[in-house]
Amino acid sequence: MRADVAHEAHVLVIGSGGAGVRAALEASRHGETLLVTKSVAGKGGCTPMAEGGYNAALREADSCVGHLEDTLKGGAYLNDLELVKVLVNEAPDRLRDLVRWGAVFDVTETCEVAQRSFGGQRFPRTCYAGDRTGHEMMMTLLEQLRASNVEVLQEVTVTDLLTREGAVVGAAVLDRTGRLEVIRADSTVLATGGGSRVYDVSTNSATGTGDGYSLGYGAGAELIDMEMVQFHPTGAVYPYDARGRLVTEAVRGEGGILRNAKGERFMSRYDPERMELSTRDVVARAIAREILEGRGTPRGGVYLDVTHLPAAQIEGRLPVMLEQFLAYGVDIRKEPMEVAPSAHHFMGGLRITPTGQTTVPGLFACGEVAGGVHGANRLGGNSLAETQVFGKRAGEAAGRAPSRGQRPEPRQLDLIERRLEGFLSGMVNPVMVERKLQLAMWKGAGIFRTGPELTQTLMEVEKLGRKRLHAPSKLNLAECMTVHHLCTTAMLVVKSALLRPESRGAHVRTDLTQAHDAANSPFGHTYLSQHRSGIEMKGGSP
Amino acid sequence: MAVRVFRWNPAREKEGKFRTYHVEVQEGARVLHVLHAIHAEDQTLSYRYCCGTGQCGSCAVQVDGEPKLACMTEARDGMTVEPLNLPVRKDLVVEMEPALAQIAPLLPKGQAECPAPEQIAAIKPLRECIECLACVSVCPAMEVAEFTGPAAMRQEMRLALDPRDAGGRIPEAIKAGLFTCTTCQACWKVCPKKIEIPGKAIEKLRALANREGLTLPRHLEVAELVKETGRTVPRTETSFLEQVDEVIEPAGPVKATVGFFVGCMYNLRLPKTALDAIQVLKRNGVRVIIPHEQVCCGSPLIRTGQLEYLPTLQQKNIECFTSRNIDTVMTMCAGCGSTLKNDYRTPFTVKDVNEILTEVGIEPPARLPLTVTYHDPCHLLRGQGIRDQPRALIRRVADLREMAVVKCCGAGGGTRSGAPEVSKALALKRDEEIIKTGADCVISSCPFCEFHIGTFSKTPVKNVTTLLLEGYRKKDEGKA
Ligand SMILES: Cc1cc2nc3c(=O)[nH]c(=O)nc-3n(C[C@H](O)[C@H](O)[C@H](O)COP(=O)(O)OP(=O)(O)OC[C@H]3O[C@@H](n4cnc5c(N)ncnc54)[C@H](O)[C@@H]3O)c2cc1C
Ligand code: SF4
Numbered sequence A: 001m002r003a004d005v006a007h008e009a010h011v012l013v014i015g016s017g018g019a020g021v022r023a024a025l026e027a028s029r030h031g032e033t034l035l036v037t038k039s040v041a042g043k044g045g046c047t048p049m050a051e052g053g054y055n056a057a058l059r060e061a062d063s064c065v066g067h068l069e070d071t072l073k074g075g076a077y078l079n080d081l082e083l084v085k086v087l088v089n090e091a092p093d094r095l096r097d098l099v100r101w102g103a104v105f106d107v108t109e110t111c112e113v114a115q116r117s118f119g120g121q122r123f124p125r126t127c128y129a130g131d132r133t134g135h136e137m138m139m140t141l142l143e144q145l146r147a148s149n150v151e152v153l154q155e156v157t158v159t160d161l162l163t164r165e166g167a168v169v170g171a172a173v174l175d176r177t178g179r180l181e182v183i184r185a186d187s188t189v190l191a192t193g194g195g196s197r198v199y200d201v202s203t204n205s206a207t208g209t210g211d212g213y214s215l216g217y218g219a220g221a222e223l224i225d226m227e228m229v230q231f232h233p234t235g236a237v238y239p240y241d242a243r244g245r246l247v248t249e250a251v252r253g254e255g256g257i258l259r260n261a262k263g264e265r266f267m268s269r270y271d272p273e274r275m276e277l278s279t280r281d282v283v284a285r286a287i288a289r290e291i292l293e294g295r296g297t298p299r300g301g302v303y304l305d306v307t308h309l310p311a312a313q314i315e316g317r318l319p320v321m322l323e324q325f326l327a328y329g330v331d332i333r334k335e336p337m338e339v340a341p342s343a344h345h346f347m348g349g350l351r352i353t354p355t356g357q358t359t360v361p362g363l364f365a366c367g368e369v370a371g372g373v374h375g376a377n378r379l380g381g382n383s384l385a386e387t388q389v390f391g392k393r394a395g396e397a398a399g400r401a402p403s404r405g406q407r408p409e410p411r412q413l414d415l416i417e418r419r420l421e422g423f424l425s426g427m428v429n430p431v432m433v434e435r436k437l438q439l440a441m442w443k444g445a446g447i448f449r450t451g452p453e454l455t456q457t458l459m460e461v462e463k464l465g466r467k468r469l470h471a472p473s474k475l476n477l478a479e480c481m482t483v484h485h486l487c488t489t490a491m492l493v494v495k496s497a498l499l500r501p502e503s504r505g506a507h508v509r510t511d512l513t514q515a516h517d518a519a520n521s522p523f524g525h526t527y528l529s530q531h532r533s534g535i536e537m538k539g540g541s542p
Numbered sequence B: 001m002a003v004r005v006f007r008w009n010p011a012r013e014k015e016g017k018f019r020t021y022h023v024e025v026q027e028g029a030r031v032l033h034v035l036h037a038i039h040a041e042d043q044t045l046s047y048r049y050c051c052g053t054g055q056c057g058s059c060a061v062q063v064d065g066e067p068k069l070a071c072m073t074e075a076r077d078g079m080t081v082e083p084l085n086l087p088v089r090k091d092l093v094v095e096m097e098p099a100l101a102q103i104a105p106l107l108p109k110g111q112a113e114c115p116a117p118e119q120i121a122a123i124k125p126l127r128e129c130i131e132c133l134a135c136v137s138v139c140p141a142m143e144v145a146e147f148t149g150p151a152a153m154r155q156e157m158r159l160a161l162d163p164r165d166a167g168g169r170i171p172e173a174i175k176a177g178l179f180t181c182t183t184c185q186a187c188w189k190v191c192p193k194k195i196e197i198p199g200k201a202i203e204k205l206r207a208l209a210n211r212e213g214l215t216l217p218r219h220l221e222v223a224e225l226v227k228e229t230g231r232t233v234p235r236t237e238t239s240f241l242e243q244v245d246e247v248i249e250p251a252g253p254v255k256a257t258v259g260f261f262v263g264c265m266y267n268l269r270l271p272k273t274a275l276d277a278i279q280v281l282k283r284n285g286v287r288v289i290i291p292h293e294q295v296c297c298g299s300p301l302i303r304t305g306q307l308e309y310l311p312t313l314q315q316k317n318i319e320c321f322t323s324r325n326i327d328t329v330m331t332m333c334a335g336c337g338s339t340l341k342n343d344y345r346t347p348f349t350v351k352d353v354n355e356i357l358t359e360v361g362i363e364p365p366a367r368l369p370l371t372v373t374y375h376d377p378c379h380l381l382r383g384q385g386i387r388d389q390p391r392a393l394i395r396r397v398a399d400l401r402e403m404a405v406v407k408c409c410g411a412g413g414g415t416r417s418g419a420p421e422v423s424k425a426l427a428l429k430r431d432e433e434i435i436k437t438g439a440d441c442v443i444s445s446c447p448f449c450e451f452h453i454g455t456f457s458k459t460p461v462k463n464v465t466t467l468l469l470e471g472y473r474k475k476d477e478g479k480a
């Protein structure tokens, strides 16, 4: 295996989700741009799966300040204020870009983009295209990508970011035949999405394996708040092999009722005021508690019931849910759904500036792989906006960055090659490592966490990370790399969770009692890189 | 469960083969989960997937010969999983990029205003496409013509409907093969999102082409003829209607009464076949009422996008039956049947002759010493969902040997006149399949198929009812 520089570009974008494609479109205005993606372009990632919508303050009666305040409150005030300002101010313009490019959002009678209410927001500011908003955005972006001069390499997996003197100068990739290639670039944009697949139960697509966190960490970048994992309260539990599949929040929005196996409407014990419409973290914890304490269904969920609603309402407002459940033999007009929490979103990620610059020169990040926008808990609808706002910014900054012309260090390439060759003589089936890791994370770093369990989980994760993975042929090298990244990402989550000695937003330590509420927490971001780790204190510098 | 999976590494092996795997999955598992289970034990299996929820379009494969999304299709013990009928890269992974590259992007005019609600409503159904290429994998026209295919045509129509698009979509679609589609309906029947591409995109694009004066000259001629004569084919021999009375009483007691919608082809090109059918109906207790003022159903106009004269035809046809208080109208032409069922709003029920004969139950004919094969007319199989009835009828008379693939013969959608080379190429492919069966005779149930296959195949072609009639004749000879 001898990797030569196979491709050169001014900007290399990694990932073809909402953030990656937006970044590539922008970067290509400034120089030669190459986009690489593990999937067929646009088919990977979570963007095409997003159902609910895109938050933007569009109306007179709404305001960016309102959007900002809702986002900070939802994020338990852990958000990076500068990033949130950028998000709320630019979300409307980026939405207009999509409209200009042909996005088919639902519209009002007066031809404005229609908006609906989403959890934690004082104004209905979530723009939507039925219940396939992300897919609509992805299709729109893909069309523009196909029309642009961006070069696209599909089904190519990035194994490592390549560095020279502390700066990122490109990436090593495995092509679809398993051959290692080198891409040299002046700037590199990471847009690899999230990592919720480190858990046994997850809503994410197959690429949600956290590659980007691991790639960034490997290149020396600093990550923040990696312990902040959003668990969606309602993932499907049946069939078992498809567990975790998202049951949209709209079901509760339409009036869905949660009951435990004893038939109790248990939300009255957790949030009597908002009941089922409480925030995601509260509902997720309530459901998890019911199941944990033995009041779950035999399949390990609780009931989510819409049978009291008129059939016409279900058919008209929840068509995709109706159709999906029917396919699994459940008529939600007549029987309740069974749901349980499912790992959904990583709020943390690479530390970025408002232009998407990471802590490493030459490396930019945008979308779910970046941290700071959502704080300790994400509002539904803010991520799709994030992909566009920060995708454009990162693409632009990467495009404007000077040419460097540096080549990767040969020594790093040697190491990469040796690791890949190791897989060919490895012993352990990566699928088994993945399964064990997911179970360990679900058990020890899930919704409820304690110090001792986290420590124990860290040991298990690190042990799994040291396994000598086996690739029967070169075609399986990418898969081994993915499991390698999965292990690193899990390690980052657990280490960060150990760094935060409080319960905040999505991070709950049941073994700690605390006097402060989120607004008065003395703590800021957790941070972690190859060089340092810790937690920021409010009012002091890290 | 036991599963047969297609395995092929073209880099190493000349051809692929099936391997049987035994794996355990949980109740309710999908095909994708079975593939995961296989892969956990045999890492060398390659397959594509991503979202796992029917949203990304990565995972389409053939399950028991039908294109399906692996992630949404329930797994079944004994099933066979194969790649889509597209160039195979490895195992279940096919090349998608060339087909995806054909999908045209919107050319922005630059305005940031949204289309009106009714425009959005028109575009939306075409927008649900997840680019899984199931449709592309079954399109017969793409195999023989320069045609970008159903997924790309869907996109052309989506763009044509969008006021924000600056592209000239109609000339583009024509260049991309708009008139080579036979409207066989195969694409949308396999579409996981049930996007009605032939009706909602192809025929609509052809209608837009008509408005822009871009209808093919041959199609214009047909429309002219319909306006002049009420028929799509000129009279060259005595027509069926000229040979029959308005009411034909059955030989024995009346088991059913139907109005008969004859259609241009049986009336003017194959009147003998229609007369055969009348004999069979007569013998089986069906009273047939044949309004002589009936005209063309309009199918050739709809398929080619020439809608102007359609309402006139529809009104005439509906009236001729309602004025006689007929509540069941029988069609014999698959195209007419599909049109009356799907493009008309009729106050009466429409049934195909195969349905009628099955319902009344036929007198057993004598067996003929023949091995036959059956060609499914697209507009009968997919247009009307009729598959088993003609087969059961055929088996009463002769041995039936199936062809390996079900596919369009190339007669429909105006391609026979508009794109004759495409139409011929498809017929020749069909003939190859016919020859492979070694059958003495091809049976079908559509005048277009019968006429078209008859033109290009050496094997004789007969209608289901003609075959039955031959069975009766033999029976009568035996008695005499
Ligand atoms: C089921 C579901 C529903 C959601 N609904 C909503 C919603 O309604 N509103 C909202 O705002 N948010 C929603 N979210 C969250 C939102 O969809 C994601 O946060 C967002 O789409 C992430 O976009 P992205 O571009 O950062 O990454 P993704 O869309 O995840 O794309 C990542 C890309 O990176 C590529 N990639 C990954 N690793 C590699 C590698 N090693 N080499 C090469 N390429 C690689 C992948 O192939 C993929 O193309 C939802 C999430 C899920 C899972
Ligand atoms: S109707 Fe038949 S020929 Fe036309 S696009 Fe669909 S599959 Fe192809």
Ligand code: SF4
Binding pocket: B057, B128, B129, B130, B131, B132, B133, B134, B135, B136, B150, B151, B154, B187, B190, B191, B192, B193, B194, B195
């Ligand atoms: S039209 Fe249907 S079958 Fe064809 S690519 Fe789109 S979703 Fe798939």
Ligand code: FES
Binding pocket: B048, B049, B050, B051, B052, B053, B054, B055, B056, B057, B058, B059, B060, B069, B070, B071, B072
């Ligand atoms: S895996 Fe995405 S559609 Fe099946």
